[in-house]
Amino acid sequence: MKLKIRQFWLFIFSCFLVLLSSVVFHSPTLAHWADLAVAEITVNPTKTQMVITFPTDLVSFADDNRDGQLSSQEVTNHKGELEKFIGEKIRLQNETSTDGSLVVAFSRSLPKNLQNNVNTHTTLELTYNWSQPVTELYLNYDLFLPNVSTARCLATVTQGGETQNLVLSPEKKEFALIKGSVWQQIGSFILLGIEHILSGYDHVLFLVSLLMLGGGLGYLLKVVTAFTISHSVTLSLAVLNIVTLPSQFVESAIALSIVYVAGENFWRKDIKGRWILTFIFGLVHGLGFAGILKETHLSQGNLALSLASFNIGVEIGQIIIVCLAFAILHTLRKYPWELNLRRVLSAGVVAIGLFWFVQRAFGLFA
Structure with a gap:
């Protein structure tokens, strides 16, 4: 009982600490026209x-x-x-x-x-x-x-x-x-895709939170594949204007997906079937990836090439993030305090996700 009470207060303290730092030091979390x-x-x-x-x-x-x-x-x-x-x-x-x-x-x-x-x-x-x-x-x-x-x-x-x-x-x-050369177009959009996900802290936290429960290379491959397929589908549909949702709704939903996955790390006992959750939430994240491309007037004649190149860049950035997080978390598993660390990190991600949700859904703390 004492252990559960200690875990509860650890969770509350972590949420408060990270939420406070988010309010004080937060930077814009949405892709704006400003720059x-x-x-x-x-x-x-x-x-x-x-x-x-x-x-x-x-x-x-x-x-x-x-x-x-x-x-x-x-x-x-x-x-x-x-x-x-x-x-x-x-x-x-x-x-x-x-x-x-x-x-x-x-x-x-x-x-x-x-x-x-x-x-x-x-x-x-x-x-x-x-x-x-x-x-x-x-x-x-x-x-x-x-x-x-x-x-x-x-x-x-x-x-x-x-x-x-x-x-x-x-x-x-x-x-x-x-x-x-056509390669200058391909290269520039690949770099844009890499930079977009590496600077998209919400997507990064979502992917890292999925790895908190552990799992081997098989799980890692399922997570990467599920996320790749799902966000590629909605990214393409959104850029082609086949699926259109308000950006405020999409960004708020992305924040909630982070909260859910990070919070699930406290009660979920295994990773069985979690890749399905990755696929579902990946559909929402794909709409978020499309934001920067939808805000521009890309040539329809070369749209497929630009879209494919951008998506390749996103995948490269995603693989970098997942591999680094996987390696670090796997290394930490040999330490006795590793479980508490994962809980602290998960609590912090929940706090940040909640902050982003309130900010995006209600326009507060802007």
Whole structure:
């Protein structure tokens, strides 16, 4: 009886400690537009046009009324400054390393998913001109919020009747826009998938919690396979707009899945059939994975390739997480205090999951 009472208070203390730290040190748990940009690039022989939507904070010097979006008048008033600044951040060079002459204009072509966030982003039309037709064209993109590791620009490039989707990041910001290899598209979306799951702390905690009860390689393979199949299905259906659910509902459900799996570690005695639970909850997590792709206007012609590459990246990141967690937990099993440690960790995950659920479902602690 004393042991059960001690376990109960250990659970309560762990929940309180982790919940407190979550409130004090929490970071945003949802994928927001705050650090994301979207560009539609059309390449012609002597002219390349780019309609780009990006965080207004990057050009705050031109936001005279501080409303979070540049107006047509503000773009006109600061045209020279904008062309100088953007010309340094987004460079287009031909085969002789000659920069295109840049003209910046106001645009109202806000992406549909941004209509409710017009106080954070600005859309501009950039036109780069050359005196002679270009045979090669290279993009060097550096318009990112400083010191933001998750900053990205998802670009759709149309040239000569062919379309390509690219993910631009602070680590990968140079691409060929003419005669570009398909591997640059595949590679950029694989990296996006890896980064998306490694930075998706809710998905990480869900996977780690599934391993808390132990199990051998057979169980590990079942967990990975079940999660892979289920989230791949809903990821594809969501991106193709076959299945659509409110993001608030999806993110709240993901939080509850974490709470349930971590809480189950206290009363569940074995892992038999737990992979079925993984499959069911994986369907919800797949809808969460789709968020970043649904928020962009990816080319329908290359959507399958982008989706497959992104999914491969998610799988690579998932395997990294599961293998590391499995190795660490397996090593700890030889210590007598290992059971209490797993309970403390599970209690902490329950607390974090509950915090995220309240935050996402009711918009509190934001």
